[in-house]
Amino acid sequence: MNAPIIIGAGVAGLAAALAAAPRPVRLLTAGTLDAGAASLWAQGGIAAAIGADDSIDLHIADTLAAGDGLCDAAAVSRIITGGPLVIDSLRAHGVRFDAGLGLEAAHARRRISHVKDATGHAVTTALAAAVRAAPHVTIIEHARAVALDVAENRVRGLWAETAGGLVHLPAAAVLIATGGVGALWRHTSTPPGADGTGLALAARAGAVLRDLEFVQFHPTGLDSGATPMPLISEAVRGEGAILTDETGHRFTDELAPRDEVARAIVRHLAEGHRVRLDATHLGAGFAARFPTIDAACRAAGIDPARQPIPVRPVAHYHMGGIAVDARGRASVDGLYAAGEAACTGLHGANRLASNSLLEAFVTGTDAGTALAGEPDAAATTAPAAPPRRI
Structure with missing residues (x-):
């Protein structure tokens, strides 16, 4: 054959x-x-x-x-x-x-x-x-x-x-x-x-x-120490989630192109900050819309309905x-x-x-x-x- x-x-x-x-x-x-x-x-x-x-x-x-x-x-x-x-x-x-x-x-x-x-x-x-x-x-x-x-x-x-x-x-x-x-x-x-x-x-x-x-780096991997990192879909930001640091300061436009958002996060991390994706405004609706992401967060000890999600850029697409x-x-x-x-x-x-x-x-x-x-x-x-x- x-x-x-x-x-x-x-x-x-x-x-x-x-x-x-x-x-x-x-x-x-x-x-x-x-x-x-x-x-x-x-x-x-x-x-x-x-x-x-x-x-x-x-x-x-x-x-x-x-x-x-x-x-x-x-x-x-x-x-x-x-x-x-x-x-x-x-x-x-x-x-x-x-x-x-x-x-x-x-x-x-x-x-x-x-x-x-x-x-x-x-x-x-x-x-x-x-x-x-x-x-x-x-x-x-x-x-x-x-x-x-x-x-x-x-x-x-x-x-x-x-x-x-x-x-x-x-x-x-x-x-x-x-x-x-x-x-x-x-x-x-x-x-x-x-x-x-x-x-x-x-x-x-x-x-x-x-x-x-x-090589494209997705801005928001779940920064939990896992390899590969669970992805926090861009759709979460599309539903209004914002990027903040440990002080609650919002430092970038979440819906800018991926390369711009990823670079902004890397710069903020390099300055000694922690970066978090805050989707708590979705409340209980988070799990209904994003069940896979919700499960990954909970496995890492995070309740995304009540807590911001720690994130960092990850290699994602070529x-x-x-x-x-x-x-x-x-x-x-x-x-x-x-x-x-x-x-x-x-x-x-x-x-x-x-x-x-x-x-x-x-x-x-x-x-x-x-x-x-x-x-x-x-x-x-x-x-x-x-x-x-x-």
Whole structure:
């Protein structure tokens, strides 16, 4: 079998697998479809211009402004325009979004569709169920890609570590959807698997990478000593929570772009202050709107209905990655990337809040459609072992 291989079982990989139908594909994940992907951890929601007072043009303008002049305008237009269709598609897959739209930093309108504070989990599990039911998808769990097989700038397959040892999987094409690099930092909100493996696979195969210096730090991780740090979603600030120090002084605009808020917090910490996110105005409503965050706070001995939450910036998202075109194609023939592992140009230097799940679904779908058109690879004789392993 030499059907295309998709590496990664987050939203981008799952969307790609579904979009490839009826072309047979293999979905390979180091964990399972139920655990390991950063998409499962996404709290805030999906940004899409579906409100009566909103428009695609406004969403595009907010995205360009947050990207600090470094977005690819064509990519922004293409991906943001797909927002309303993404919400419709996910509803068709059974995702039950809450009534009402959320507000997050640097958005001019309420446009965040959410499932309380566990949107990523709801979306990922719905897509995983669809993939399990799809006859064209072969799921390979507990298999870690360690090297791509490339000859004359053309993908021929990959090597993977499995329970049975190292195996070579010939493939017509390979899509990398392995997420970002946040686990490389001490203070991070990402799962341990977000260690840049996909980028290393692509780089060692000769693919072009882009904008690797642009790493986004989310302003508000729960500063409880845990690693990874539980995230305090930007949606909490969207509902009126304020940032104060130990004296009660409010020192920044909570709804400024993430990079500005994160820098303001770092400066305040460096001056010897403690930083807290005060959402006590929500009272008992905090647990109803943010049950996941409420549980994380209580596990750390904090009642967010009555106490400000200690916070600090955490490594959260990588705007850089494998350089791809509008169909997800990398510079190596037969190699694709989607989601956080890819650099599409949507985010520029700074991702607008809740554009990540949107990008993952749109780029995964586009790449999956392109995979379906890849010609079957000729049978190859693999070397005894990969030339370099990560």
